[in-house]
Amino acid sequence: MKKRMQTGWRLFWAQDWLAILAATALLVIGLSFIYSASWRGEDTGIVGAWFSKQIWWALLGAATATALAATDYKFWLRYGWWLYFASLALLALVFVPGIGKKVYGAYRWMVIFGVPVQPSEFAKVTTVLVLARVLSSPLIQRRSFGTVLLALGLMALPFGLILKEPDLGTAAVLVPTTVIMLFAAGAAFRYLFGLGMLGLGAVAAALSPLGRFMLGEYQRERILTFLDPSRDPLGSGWNALQSAIAVGSGGWSGKGFLNGTQNVLGFLPRTVAPTDFIFPVIAEETGFIGASALLLVFAFLLTCYLRTAWTAKDPAGSLLATGIAGLLFCHVFVNVGMTIGLLPITGLPLPFVSSGGSFMVSTLAGFGLVQSVHVRRMRREV
C-alpha cells in the first residue's frame, strides 16, 4: 500500500510540467478568446453558450488526460486494434439515419445521451495508437515497402470514411501525421519521397477538371477560391477575406482584448469565430505580438512532445508521442495557415484553443497519452 502510494507520487512528479504549463496556457488563451468572440457588447451581457460549454469540455478533457497519464500507455496500445475498429464503426454509424446528425450537409456528428460527438476526432487518436503499435512491432521490417503500404492502408480506412462525411480538413490531417510517424519509425526515404510526389499529384488532380470525381464541388470551390479569394467575395472566399482583414488590421500590437470588431460586427461569421476562426480573433485583438507568441507556445508544446518521443522507454511510446505531435502540428499549421491565407479554408479547429467538445477531449486525450509515455520514460538515474 505504502509502496503504491510512493509510486503514485513518483508518477506525479515525473509529469512533464513544462508541457502542462504550455497546455494550460493554451487552454486559458482559448477560453479568454472564446469569451471575446462570443461577447456582444456591454449592454447586452450576452456571452453565449460557447464559453460555459467550453469550460465543461475542458474539464472533461482534463479528467481524460489525467486518467490516460495515470494509466500505462501500453494498456492502450494493447487494445489499440479494438479502439481502432471501434472508432471505424462509429465513423460508419454517422451515416446511419437516426444516429448520425446532418449539419450543414455533412454527416459529422452523432448524438450520445443528448451530447453531440464527432467520431472523427477519436478516430484520429486511435489511428495514431494503432500505427504506433504496428510500426513498433518487432514482426515488421520498418524499412520495407510493405510497412509503408500497411501504414497507409491503416490510415486510409478512417481517411476514406472521414472524407465521405465529408470533412476534408480532418481527413487530410491523417496523411502528414502518418508520414511523420513513418519517417520517425525509420521508413526508407525513397518511399517517403514517392509518397510526397503522389500527394502533390493528388492535389493537382483534384484541382483539374478530373477532380470532380474525387472531391465534392464545395471542396473544389474552396481550394479554387483559396487560390483567388476575390473570385467570389461573398461566397466561399468571404471567410478567407474577412479573416485576412481581421488579422491584418490587428497590426503590431492589436486592438486590445474585447476590442476586435470583425467578429462582433459579424464580418467573421459568429458561428465560426469561436471555432475554426478563433485565430483571427486573437490576432486582431493582440496583434503580431500576441499571434506570434501563441505560435511560440505551440512550438514549445511540440518540442515537449518530441522530447518525450526522444526519451521514451520503447519505440511504441516514442512513436505514440511522435504521432500525437504530428496531429498537433498539422492542426495548428493548417488552421493558422488557412486563416492567414497560406492554405485553403478547410474547416479545421485550433487545438486547445478553438471551441468544440469532441475536439477538446481528443486533443487532451492525446496530451494525456504523451504524458503517460513521459512519466514512464527512460531514466538517466535509477
Next chain:
Amino acid sequence: MARDRFIPEIHVWRLLVAWLAMLACFGALSFRLWNLQVAQATEYQRRLAKQSLRSVRLPGLRGRILDRNGERLADNRPSYCVSLYLEELRQSGGIQRTVDNVMDSLYRLAETMDRPLQMTPKDVRLHLGRRTPLPLVAWRDLDETAVARFMERAADFPGVALTVEPVRVYPQGQTACHLLGYVGRADEKALPDVGDDDEPEKYHYYLPEMAGKSGVEKRLDGVLRANAGGKLEIQVDVAGFKFDEVSSRAPGKGSDVTLALDVRIQRAAEAVLAGERGAVVVIDPRNGDVLALASEPGFDPNDFVPAIPAKIWNGLLKDAARPLYNRATGGEYAPGSTFKPVTLLAALHSGQIAADTRFTCPGYFQLGSARFRCWQHWGHGSIDLQSAIRYSCNVYLFHAALECGPEAVQAMARSVGFGRETGISLDFERPGLVPDNAWKRQARRDGWRDGDTCNMAIGQGALLVTPIQMGLYVAALANGGTLWKPRLVERIDSANAVVNEIAAEPAPEGPQWVERHIRTIRAGMRDAVNEPDGSGKRAKLQDVVVAAKTGTAEYGVKGSGRKMTWMIAFAPFEDPRYAVALLVEDGVSGGTTAAPRVKQLLTQVFNEVEGRSLPLPPPLQAVPDPVPSAPAPEEEPA
C-alpha cells in the same frame, strides 16, 4: 554518450529533423503574419474601415439673421420627431420580418399619438435598403400633445425615441421676406467640402440640410451655414445595421448675421405699401445703411420650411402681382420727375446755366414739329431753378437739358449710380438703363435726337432705375454728394466669437458736386414739400422739415394712363438721417399716391425709432384701379 542510454530503435536525428521541419513551418506562418500584420497593416485597416464604417454628415446649426437692434429675423426652433432605431427593431430571418416589426411599431405609435401614419411598408423597406444604419424618422414636427402622448408610453416602444431637429423659423412672418429670402433642402452634391485635409470629405449619408434659396439666406449661405458640418462615424455590422457610433465631429454653428436693417422701419415701410404693388427703400444717408428694403406684395418664408406645399408654391407663381419678385432691387422703372435733380445738377455742373437762370414756361415746349407739354397746361411763367424743382416744371428741364447736352445728363445719371448694379448683398438685382446714343443705335436702330434728351430730362423715355438705386441717389442728395455702396450686412458674428464688422464704403465713381449747386437743389426739394403750392406738399410733417421730389412716370401703351408713382425724400432737412425712395405701381400721381405714404412712413419712423410724438396722418387711401381717362402729366414726343 547519451545515445546508449536510449533505445536504438528511436532515430534521434529523425526526430530532430521532424522537429526542425515543424519549426520551419511555424516560421513560415510567422513570416506571413508579419507580412499581414506589420507590412500590410494599414491596407487591411483601411479595408476594415471601408466595410464597417459609414460617415454621416450632420447639418450644422444655421446662423441667425438679426436686425440692427438684435431683433430676430431668421432663427431656428426645435422640431420634435419620433425616430425608430432599426438595429433595435430588426428581426432575424428575412427583411420582411423586420419591415413587419417596424410597421407594427408604427401602427401602435400612430394610435398612441393619434396621428396619421405617414410611412408605408415600401418606405420602410427602402430605408432599410438604403439608409440602414440611420434612424428612421417617422414623424417630424410633432405638436406638444403628440409628444406628451408618446412620452407617457415611451417605455412600451423599445427602439423608438424622441429626437429634436432644428427647423428654420422667421419670427417676423412676411416682414422683409424678399430681403431675407427662404431656405430649401440643400443639394447634397453642392455641399461645401470640409477642409480637414487636401482631399474633400465624402460622406456615405447626408441628413436633410437646409440651404438658402434666395435673398440674404442665399447670398450669405456660406456664412450662415456652419462652415464645417458635423461628422458622425457609424460602425455597422455585416448586415449594415448600426452597431456603434465611433467618433464624431460635433456640427458647428453658423455665424449670426446682423443686418443694418431696422425691423421697425421695415414694418412701417411694408405697412404703407399694404395692398399695393410697390417698393420702399430707406437708406441712412450718413453711412449707406439699408434701414428698410420693402417690396409688396410678399410671401411668408415660413411656408418654405421644410418644403413648400405645391399648392402654395403654384399660387405664388401664378399670382399676377408676382409676390416672389423683389421689386426693390429687381424692378426697373422710369423715374419720372424724381430724375429732375440729376438733369439740373448736370446743367449746373456744365456751367451752361446757373441757379438764377430763368426760363419761361408757357405750358409747353416746341421742339420742331413736336410739342412737349408741361404737366401744368397753363404754364409756370418765368421761373428760376429752385422753383422749377418746387413746381416740378418740365419746360425748365427741357431748356436745361438741351443747354448742357445729353452726354452731361447721362454722365451725371451714371455718377449717381444709375445704369449699374449697386452691389447690394442680395441675389437678385437689375442694373436699370441709362440710354445713350450707342444704346439707341443698337436697340432702336436710330440716332439720338433732341426729343430723347427732353424725355430723359424729365425721367421718361427709355431711362430705367431700380428703387434701391433711387434710395442711394436720394441719400447722396441728402448728404451733399456721397454715393454709398449699400450696406445691408452690418456685421457677422461667427460661433467662435470672431466678429466681422462690415464698414460703410462709398461707391466707386461717385458724383462730384459743387456745394452751392446741391444746396439749390436741396432747397428746391424742401420747398416742394413745405411750400403750400409745392408738388410734394402731402409729405409735410409738423415738426420735422422734409425735403422731397415726386415723380409720375407714364409707362406701357401710350394713353393707357398707367403710371409709376414715386417719391424720393429725406429728413430732417438740416441733418438728414433717413433717405426714402418709395414707388407705387399704377398709382395716380407722385403727389397724391406716393407723398402721403412717405408722410405716414416718416411719421412712424420718427415716432417709433426716435421717440418723437408727431401727429398721425389720416389713414391711407387705397389707390383706385388705373383709369385710362386720367390726364397724362407728360406728353410723349409727337
